[in-house]
Amino acid sequence: MTEAYFRNITFAKKPQQHMKKHNYSAGPCILPQDVFEKSAQAVLNFNNSGLSILEISHRSKDFVAVMEEARALALELLGLQGKGYQALFLHGGASLEFLMVPYNLMKVNGKAAYLDTGTWANSAIKEAKSFGETVVVASSKPENYNHIPKGYNVPSDADYFHCTSNNTIFGTQMKEFPTLDIPMVCDMSSDIFSRTLDFSQFDLIYAGAQKNMGPAGTTLVVVKEEILGKSGRTIPSMLDYKQHIDKESMYNTPAVFAIYTSLLTLQWLKNLGGIAAIEKVNEAKAQLLYTEIDRNPLFKGTAEQADRSIMNATFLLNDEAHAPLFDSMWKEAGISGLPGHRSVGGYRASMYNALPLESVQVLVEVMKELEVRS
Numbered sequence: 270m271t272e273a274y275f276r277n278i279t280f281a282k283k284p285q286q287h288m289k290k291h292n293y294s295a296g297p298c299i300l301p302q303d304v305f306e307k308s309a310q311a312v313l314n315f316n317n318s319g320l321s322i323l324e325i326s327h328r329s330k331d332f333v334a335v336m337e338e339a340r341a342l343a344l345e346l347l348g349l350q351g352k353g354y355q356a357l358f359l360h361g362g363a364s365l366e367f368l369m370v371p372y373n374l375m376k377v378n379g380k381a382a383y384l385d386t387g388t389w390a391n392s393a394i395k396e397a398k399s400f401g402e403t404v405v406v407a408s409s410k411p412e413n414y415n416h417i418p419k420g421y422n423v424p425s426d427a428d429y430f431h432c433t434s435n436n437t438i439f440g441t442q443m444k445e446f447p448t449l450d451i452p453m454v455c456d457m458s459s460d461i462f463s464r465t466l467d468f469s470q471f472d473l474i475y476a477g478a479q480k481n482m483g484p485a486g487t488t489l490v491v492v493k494e495e496i497l498g499k500s501g502r503t504i505p506s507m508l509d510y511k512q513h514i515d516k517e518s519m520y521n522t523p524a525v526f527a528i529y530t531s532l533l534t535l536q537w538l539k540n541l542g543g544i545a546a547i548e549k550v551n552e553a554k555a556q557l558l559y560t561e562i563d564r565n566p567l568f569k570g571t572a573e574q575a576d577r578s579i580m581n582a583t584f585l586l587n588d589e590a591h592a593p594l595f596d597s598m599w600k601e602a603g604i605s606g607l608p609g610h611r612s613v614g615g616y617r618a619s620m621y622n623a624l625p626l627e628s629v630q631v632l633v634e635v636m637k638e639l640e641v642r643s
């Protein structure tokens with residue numbers, strides 16, 4: 270039933286056809302067809318105003334309404350409305366959050382605890398180190414991040430604990446989170462709005478829009494207000510969450526187009542039935558692909574099974590000699606964006622919310638066909 274919402278995409282059957290590709294790109298990534306169409310329309314004529322969304326003031330009534338709805342809908346979808354949280358749409362990508370988090374939360378002479386589960390976690394740790402003592406509670410780096418460390422201890426005197434819910438590059442995903450007495454911060458860039466979780470266990474969530482929510486250019490930050498204002502640092506205005514909250518996420522000109530398009534995606538998700546509905550589709554897609562990776566003797570997955578991501582599936586050919594044929598076959602089938610990140614090699618199928626089940630069926634057919642032809 271849910272599939273009906275992935276409406277009428279005519280996919281390319283051959284690469285030379287200028288039709289929609291099955292886009293497995295890790296980010297920026299596929300968005301719902303409806304969102305592409307509505308946002309394109311808004312570039313030409315926003316809300317029948319005779320003006321483009323690109324040429325109106327961010328202080329105009331129409332755009333203020335967009336910002337307010339986007340902030341409220343993000344909280345609503347996460348089940349965090351009325352629980353002391355604020356949603357912000359900021360600049361600088363998830364990468365700027367790597368330093369805004371310690372700037373706002375790490376006390377002068379304090380310390381922070383980090384879980385090292387991949388390249389992005391590592392970048393977050395690097396920034397935190399320039400603010401103060403940064404304890405890495407566990408790391409899966411020696412095994413090239415093929416799993417999520419378990420059984421680690423988080424020091425109770427740390428100012429906060431930081432983790433990465435989904436490791437976009439390595440194809441692993443945290444299924445459980447520790448219960449702590451200190452604030453928990455989570456980089457959810459590549460799996461926000463994809464699965465049901467008790468989001469109230471987190472005190473600060475951030476996500477670059479371009480993985481599962483919208484185009485590049487804005488970052489969603491969801492923060493529990495009570496954790497702010499305790500670091501004892503003088504924070505530059507643009508990096509101060511409190512400033513952005515006071516200014517209702519309009520301290521300076523926001524990324525109007527990226528935020529509007531993100532709102533369209535959030536509306537699409539709400540109409541679909543919210544996170545619980547998309548989670549079922551995401552699980553079906555992941556199960557279909559992982560079942561084939563495990564069944565097909567030509568392929569093997571790179572992440573430990575228990576920690577496999579339902580968003581980014583990383584896999585290798587057992588024999589590289591099959592690569593030229595496989596690559597030509599999936600390209601011929603209208604698939605795009607499948608090569609793996611250079612730090613893992615092989616292939617990575619990013620199956621974000623907007624990727625239809627049909628696209629995964631096409632990939633699985635190609636994998637089966639390769640077995641027959643090789």
Ligand SMILES: *Cc1c(COP(=O)(O)O)cnc(C)c1O
Pocket residue numbers: 296361362363364365389433435436437456457458459477478480
């Ligand atoms: C892509 C990604 C980032 C970096 O996002 P930018 O918006 O490009 O800064 C950070 N964390 C995770 C988990 C990501 O997938």
